[in-house]
Amino acid sequence: MTASKTQWIIDELSSLKQQGLYNTIRTLGSPQGAWLVVDGRRVLNFCSNNYLGLANHPRLLAAARAAMDKYGIGPAAVRSIAGTMDLHLELERRLAAFKGAEACITFQSGFAANLATVPALVGKDDVIFSDELNHASIIDGSRLAGAKIVRYSHNNPDSLRAAIAAEKQNGALGSGEKRRALVISDGVFSMDGDIAPLPELVKVAEEESFLLMVDDAHGEGVLGKGGRGIVDHFGLHRRVDVEIGTLSKAFGVVGGCVAGDATVVEWLRQRGRPFLFSSAMTVPDVAACLAGIDLLEESTELVDKLWENARYFKAEMKTLGFDTGASATPITPVMLGEAPLAQQFSRSLFENGVFGMAIGFPTVAKGKARIRVMISAAHSRDDLDKGLAAFAKVGKELGVTQ
Numbered sequence: 001m002t003a004s005k006t007q008w009i010i011d012e013l014s015s016l017k018q019q020g021l022y023n024t025i026r027t028l029g030s031p032q033g034a035w036l037v038v039d040g041r042r043v044l045n046f047c048s049n050n051y052l053g054l055a056n057h058p059r060l061l062a063a064a065r066a067a068m069d070k071y072g073i074g075p076a077a078v079r080s081i082a083g084t085m086d087l088h089l090e091l092e093r094r095l096a097a098f099k100g101a102e103a104c105i106t107f108q109s110g111f112a113a114n115l116a117t118v119p120a121l122v123g124k125d126d127v128i129f130s131d132e133l134n135h136a137s138i139i140d141g142s143r144l145a146g147a148k149i150v151r152y153s154h155n156n157p158d159s160l161r162a163a164i165a166a167e168k169q170n171g172a173l174g175s176g177e178k179r180r181a182l183v184i185s186d187g188v189f190s191m192d193g194d195i196a197p198l199p200e201l202v203k204v205a206e207e208e209s210f211l212l213m214v215d216d217a218h219g220e221g222v223l224g225k226g227g228r229g230i231v232d233h234f235g236l237h238r239r240v241d242v243e244i245g246t247l248s249k250a251f252g253v254v255g256g257c258v259a260g261d262a263t264v265v266e267w268l269r270q271r272g273r274p275f276l277f278s279s280a281m282t283v284p285d286v287a288a289c290l291a292g293i294d295l296l297e298e299s300t301e302l303v304d305k306l307w308e309n310a311r312y313f314k315a316e317m318k319t320l321g322f323d324t325g326a327s328a329t330p331i332t333p334v335m336l337g338e339a340p341l342a343q344q345f346s347r348s349l350f351e352n353g354v355f356g357m358a359i360g361f362p363t364v365a366k367g368k369a370r371i372r373v374m375i376s377a378a379h380s381r382d383d384l385d386k387g388l389a390a391f392a393k394v395g396k397e398l399g400v401t402q
Helices: 003-019 058-071 079-083 086-099 110-121 136-145 157-169 198-208 230-234 262-271 273-277 283-298 301-320 339-351 381-397
Strands: 035-038 041-045 103-107 127-131 148-152 181-186 211-215 242-246 256-260 331-337 369-374
Touching: 041 381, 058 283, 079 273, 086 103, 086 242, 086 256, 086 283, 103 110, 103 262, 103 273, 110 136, 110 181, 110 211, 110 242, 110 256, 110 262, 110 273, 127 136, 127 157, 136 181, 148 157, 157 181, 157 198, 181 198, 198 211, 198 230, 256 262, 262 273, 283 301, 301 331, 301 381, 331 339, 339 369, 339 381
Parallel strands: 127 148, 127 181, 181 211, 211 242
Antiparallel strands: 035 041, 103 256, 242 256, 331 369
16 A cells, blocks of 8 residues: 555544544553553553443353353354344343333444444434434434434424424425434433433423434443433333443443334344344353343442442532533543643543543534543542542643632
């Protein structure tokens, strides 16, 4: 390959570095937990989505080992041919029961679950109403569907109603048998930590007889009784058609799921492309997820600890003078504004023993760069105090706080 073919990439990478938007990826040398070995250094972990500390939990490890002894490692096939094991079906039954849904289907990741679901439910003659801050996997799934995408203002049911009215006015809805509509929202928005107004979205969807889909990736293990998710949090069981989930965050493993209406789940077994054309979840992953459900059904202790830690950390950060945005969950965005400042703040935190990555454009809008702190049940009060001390020191050094 000649340099001329990739010169544009070289130029773009150089531009990212000049703007402070180049993503330097650090390397872990230890299991996930409250503390990590990152680039050879032991640091406090404020980055991962390991909400409940399950990623290295002994019961999940033991379940994975036992399952491998019985079933091997990988299914070596797609689910629709020779890759469906009784473990997969058991996980789907358990997840449906845990979430209070009619049925559930699992995928290789939460991202894959969105790529499977949206194109299976709507197509080029249809309309998707999507919150303007929805996750990239929802955006990509919507693009794959080929439907018209109409964005409504973030967490604003009135904006959604206005968008629907406008589409009816211009004839994009209500004419022809194929014109379907799907309303999609994240449940917990991963960058700001705010929660979707799901009761109001349900009301709109029911008024219009539209399918409603919520991505509960950051709600499972966090919201609801014992981490049952946003639908449980609001008491809306059987009123949300599609719940997208991930097993890669609070569950500490990897995988995705779609729970909800049994007819939708059955349709995804027939038309969900990642289900049909990509190998199934591996044996140890499935077994570990089952062990995670066991833990959450036995006790709310981990979820309670997560929220206790989150309330303490956020209150102390505000006392220190930091702007933590509008978060209503353990996700704690430390708003810094410009990407170069956020990257310098991240580097300084690391030098002070805290792993907190900078997040900037295009993950968030320009001018809204931040350090996103992910609190975990694995953190002790002493861990949190050490992190707070580092933020206080760096904040003063960089002129963010007084």
